[in-house]
């Protein structure tokens with residue numbers, strides 16, 4: 001289902017800048033963030049991350065909030 005969230009977010013104009021969700025359990029580097037000049041909310045995998053791990057907003061939530 002996470003992949004579906006990723007693809008649906010393209011309908012809102014997101015980009016494929018990186019792959020946060022797949023790295024998420026591996027450590028801090030896997031959390032949504034700005035990447036290569038693309039804002040975190042324009043990156044499709046941010047929404048995949050939310051679906052898979054919970055709501056996470058960079059610099060706002062200390063860690064994902066599960067739905």
Ligand SMILES: [Zn+2]
Pocket residue numbers: 006007010015016044
């Ligand atoms: Zn994509």
